[in-house]
Amino acid sequence: MSDKPNYKDTVFLPKTDFPMKAGLPQKEPGILERWQSEGLYEQLREERAGREKFILHDGPPYANGDIHIGHALNHVLKDMVCRSQTLLGKDAPYVPGWDCHGLPIEWKVEELYRKKKRNKNEVPATEFRAECRAYAQKWVDVQREQLKRLGIQGRWDKPYLTMRAKAEADIVAELFKFAETGQLYRGAKPVMWSPVEETALAEAEVEYEDIQSTQIDVAFEIVESPIEELVGAHAVIWTTTPWTIPVNQALAYGPQVVYALVEVEDAKESHLNGKRLLVAESLIMAVKHRLQDSYDDDGLELVAIEPYGGSDLAGTVARHPMHHLGGFYAEPRPFLPGEFVTTDSGTGLVHMAPDHGEDDFELCRQHGIGPKFAVERDGRYRDDWLWLGAHDERRRSVINKPFNAPEGPICSDLREAGALLSASADYHHSYPHSWRSKAKVIYRCTPQWFIAIDEPLHHLDPKTRAEIRWENEGGPANDGGKIDDYPTLRETAMDAIDKTRFVPDKGRNRLASMVEGRPDWLISRQRAWGVPIALFVHRESGELLVDTDVNKRITDAIREMGIDAWSEERMAEYLGPDRNADDYEMVGDILDVWFDSGSTHAFVLESDEWPELRSPADLYLEGSDQHRGWFQSSLLESCGTRGRAPYKAVLTHGFTMDSAGKKMSKSLGNTIDPLKVMEQFGADIIRLWALSVDYTEDHRIGDEILRGVGDQYRKLRNSFRYMIGALADFSDDEKVDPADMPELERYMLHRLAEIDGVLRQAVEDFDFNLYTRTLADFANEELSAFFFDIRKDCLYCDDTQGVKRRSYRTVLDILFHAMVRWAAPVLVFTAEEVWGTRYPDGGSVHLLEWPEVDAGWKDEALAKRWGELIALRESVTEAIEPYRKDKVIRSSLQAEVGVPSDEDSDFLAELFISGPVANADSVTITPTEHAKCGRCWRHLPEVEEDGDLCDRCDEVLN
Known part of the structure; x- marks a missing residue:
């Protein structure tokens, strides 16, 4: 047994209670509960009040069944948009919503009826619609909790629902705008018809x-x-x-x-x-x-x-x-x-x-x-x-x-x-x-009822018409030209597409080709659960009644009691004393649900119910199938009533396939349930997966892929754990000005400034794959495997008041503040845990703004020099590896290195994490014969026997 002293207690090892094991399924619900009790979303609205707005308008998912992996991807992307814009200091509220009318819900309620041997046609319409409403509300409540569990931040206490009475009235009001401007007509045309669903x-x-x-x-x-x-x-x-x-x-x-x-x-x-x-x-x-x-x-x-x-x-x-x-x-x-x-x-x-x-x-x-x-x-x-x-x-x-x-x-x-x-x-x-x-x-x-696509829009004001017809053509701004050349709805929509940003850009051609070749918009359906086409038609002439007073009476009634207000018993009331109800036919069709969701910009973005919103939205974000769905119906509805698109940009994502690239199907048994993934791994793992894939294309998920995401998460978590521990007891008094730091620290600040630019651009481009990959690669390859690795000897063994150690901890502090903020939109729960561990009384990490990174930290000459040093380090590491593999040496500290470099040998030894370094014609490795310092474990000439102290450690301890 050696009689040498044990210097373990003299080494300044990182100290932290932050656990290596995440335990996300157990921790995340508690964090969620705290956010809700503290009113984090409301705090954010107060913090960002008066700032530049960024409005992402939520495309309503359908209130029918548990969320699936597509829902998870879609809402994580939306949350990432809002959180990253909030991080930049903008006011980026998120109001979620649901599509509640339509055939799928009606179909499900009919199935329940059939099981009970009831006939839908024998049930009063109001009773049937009440059951549809209850069914939709049930799934709104279920999906709301499931999406909240994903860490999606928003106005969950007040989402928008298309089945709310006010929304139903506003949808009918939008229909009346088409009727009043002559765009709506009834015609007999062949349409896609489902004989099963009638x-x-x-x-x-x-x-x-x-x-x-x-x-x-x-x-x-x-x-x-x-x-x-x-x-x-x-x-x-x-x-x-x-x-x-x-x-x-x-x-x-x-x-x-x-x-x-x-x-x-x-x-x-x-x-x-x-x-x-x-x-x-x-x-x-x-x-x-x-x-x-x-x-x-x-x-x-x-x-x-x-x-x-x-x-x-x-x-x-x-x-x-x-x-x-x-x-x-x-x-x-x-x-x-x-x-x-x-x-x-x-x-x-x-x-x-x-x-x-x-x-x-x-x-x-x-x-x-x-x-x-x-x-x-x-x-x-x-x-x-x-x-x-x-x-x-x-x-x-x-x-x-x-x-x-x-x-x-x-x-x-x-x-x-x-x-x-x-x-x-x-x-x-x-x-x-x-x-x-x-x-x-x-x-x-x-x-059926149609909205004409190729009829002139006579209701657009001259300025709007001029902008549409003559923009970029050098034409007059107002009356100086041919004002009677009104644009059609198709032309207005095509012009709006030209002015809209698409991510990826191929979405522009897809939407444009659909609008360019589409027929008139069929908006009627022959069902019971939906917003009524609340119109009257004269029985003899077949003429559509267009009367703003009648329309107002109808919308007021629907706003008060919902769609049940559209009933034959109230015909005389709506028509007023100047008309005979017997002369009119009451339309019994309902609106296509795409008209409902296409009108959300009107009753959500323009509503005083959500004053934090505004129109047009900065972004609509949905799956690529919505070029023929919500993106298009919203575009047509807004262009037909307002002469412009309801959005400034459109972002589309692909579909999630299984690990083999096959479409997911319950019958194939290849689905991935996000609820089970959260139970097993936690929501942050799903978020990290969703933001790591190239969402602009179809992408994959599976057990092996999730295991890889889990490994990536553990590396990120360990990087945070190390920083927290290494910064124990750090204070402002310890900070060193960058100008006085060693060049390795200055080089890392240069890299931080470069990363800052990449991440800012990634947010601007909605390139979250690049954002997440850059963050992970920086943490794993440049921090953990390089900077932390080189400086651990300095952290553990240098004098606590030494400039190099203080500089290292100063840069670690800068890195911590940057990394935890950058990670917050991705790993919402983990970032909160990281921040709260270091700053228990520091509030939520999600109230913070983008880190302050000094552009003056960039130093291209230094970066070029360190690029050469890093390449040399990699050559040395590669040369040492066979000696370790063959167990000639156990650690790189046991390798004496020869390199073709005139750099200071102590500097190079620290860079290589090796034994002594000498100048040589090529990279050479020799097992050292020097004894090992009992405190820092370096093999140095001044250490006479294993366990003795090197000069540096002796000085620190004395």
């Missing part, structure tokens, strides 16, 4: 899936034509929706397409031989192959007789295959010129059913052919419809697969009529489905 759907409510459908070729006999040879021949159409044949009213041809009359030869089926068919010349072979496959007849041939230009078909008339039924089917089917007709597939001739197609509807409308409304809400033909109407349920359900099958009723009847040329059930294509029910949707023509 309502129209917006494009944002539709998703596309690959399916297998029946494809058929149908022959329409030509009975009239300016081309004599065509009379008696058959025009061939191809379709993948056999159910639309019962409502065919015309055939479309391409004016620029070349057609050919062909004759069927060598067919096994005698009824085909000699049949003359009209098809596009370039599609003869495709038609032949379908006929051959349908009849298993490789010998069948189509022989061309005569070509015709498409425009030559004008005036040609065919008859419906079921013409023998009389009535509607006996009417002639005219050939109409359609620019949309192509020869990409099919036959080059397209059957027109204006009830069930946009192109069909528009082309037929231009030629005086209107829809027949043959298909009802549930997707079945009317009982009085001549063909199929009075048949059994199986035959009437148009989206029923057997109904459309080659052996189904449509094909069977066409086959019996001799009009079915081919039928097969192997056509693969993408088809629209309702994203809620997952059922196929159809185009169905019904009377």
Whole structure:
């Protein structure tokens, strides 16, 4: 046993109660509770009152079910935006909100009814809506607590809800603005319709899936034509929706397409031989192959007789295959010129059913052919419809697969009529489905309410019109030009997109392409749970009643008692004494929920309920799917009523995939539940993951990824733990002016100033991946593995009053104040714990502002010198490693180093954390033979025996 003294108690080791083990799941709820009891959010509003504002407007999540990982990512990003802007000293409030109306909630309540064997239609509407409201409120309350648990800071005591009476009244008031300015109209157009949910759907409510459908070729006999040879021949159409044949009213041809009359030869089926068919010349072979496959007849041939230009078909008339039924089917089917007709597939001739197609509807409308409304809400033909109407349920359900099958009723009847040329059930294509029910949707023509996209906005004032039409064109600012050239809603929206900042920038093209090509905005739905389209229509004239006094009475009533105020019992009250209620029809549809959420800028940002907000918002932030959803509906609503976008910038994030890059699905069992992650690891781990990924693209999460995030978190935590311990008992009296510090400390201040610039720019760019990575890399690679590592000997063993040690602790203090502030928006709970450990009475870290970093600390010459020294250090470390690996030495302190450098040897030994250093032609390593100091453990020439003191330690102790 050695008789040398033990110098352990003489070493100035870091002292702290800050634990290495985080225990976040246990600590975080307590911190949350303290923030709430102390009113931290309200304190922030008081602290930042009068400062420059930054307004992020929350896109309302849907009040339906627990939050998922997408919710977590979305709200952490929003929280990071608000916290980082607050850190910069701005007033950045956050008012959360929820979308509460609409089909998903109504659907869930109906499911509950079905379980109880209740019929929704037999329940009073007010009772049903009350149940929907209660269901929505339940999930608002659940999600609110789950989002708070993530550390999301906001006005949780007063969120906005679209189902609040005041909000409902304000939404109706926004609708009235469109009515009063002539942008609103009722029209019968084909819209996406869900027969399962019995309502129209917006494009944002539709998703596309690959399916297998029946494809058929149908022959329409030509009975009239300016081309004599065509009379008696058959025009061939191809379709993948056999159910639309019962409502065919015309055939479309391409004016620029070349057609050919062909004759069927060598067919096994005698009824085909000699049949003359009209098809596009370039599609003869495709038609032949379908006929051959349908009849298993490789010998069948189509022989061309005569070509015709498409425009030559004008005036040609065919008859419906079921013409023998009389009535509607006996009417002639005219050939109409359609620019949309192509020869990409099919036959080059397209059957027109204006009830069930946009192109069909528009082309037929231009030629005086209107829809027949043959298909009802549930997707079945009317009982009085001549063909199929009075048949059994199986035959009437148009989206029923057997109904459309080659052996189904449509094909069977066409086959019996001799009009079915081919039928097969192997056509693969993408088809629209309702994203809620997952059922196929159809185009169905019904009377609906629309907002016109291409009508002039006469209500915009001259200044606004001038800004839109002539900005950047050098035109007049007001009346000096052509003021009567009013912009349309589409033009106004496109101009607003040009003026909006997009992050990432590709979002601009995506939104612009959608607005540029979109149809009129369909805003009506045929359900019960939603804001009513509170309008009156004159029964005889069909004219929409536009009266500001009537509108005010309606909005006042809804503001008082909510949407239940829109009832037939109050018609006379709303219409007033000058009108007879019997003369008017009360609209029974509700508004599309996208109109609700698109109006949030009006009833939230512009409301005196939240005076901390203002309009337009600085930022809207949602997933990339919202280009066709909330971003677009908000843009159209605001441009239609205010002539501008409701936002200055739009930020979009991608979707979260599993660790293999697959879409998450409960059926696949690859979902990650953020609630369970918080239970196991804590909310700060989810936050660190969310802010570390490149959110602008689709990104991944999984157990292994979370373990990696956990390792990153532990390194950051240990860096804070070290700083807290190393700064024990530090006071202002110990501080050293940077000019008097050793160059290593001055170099670290230079790096701090550089990091400050990177992080500021990252906040400006909303580049949180760069922000978090920069912070973590600086802490792990430059502080822990470099600066702290080099200076631990100085901290532990130097004289406490020495300039070098005091300088080190001064820089540590500067680093601590910077790092804890920078980390606060990311690791909201850990940063609070770190700050509170060092400053128990220092209030919350989240009340602090961006650290003061002196730009004068930058020293490029010093940085260049230290870049060379660091490269030399890395070479030495690399050279030492094999000696450690082979256990020739146990520590780098046992290595004597030779390097090609004239630097002071003691300085280099400290830099390398090695034994003595000498000048050499190249990097060399030699195991030392010097004894080890019993206090600092360095191997030095002046130490005679292991355990003796080196000169430095002897001086410190004496």
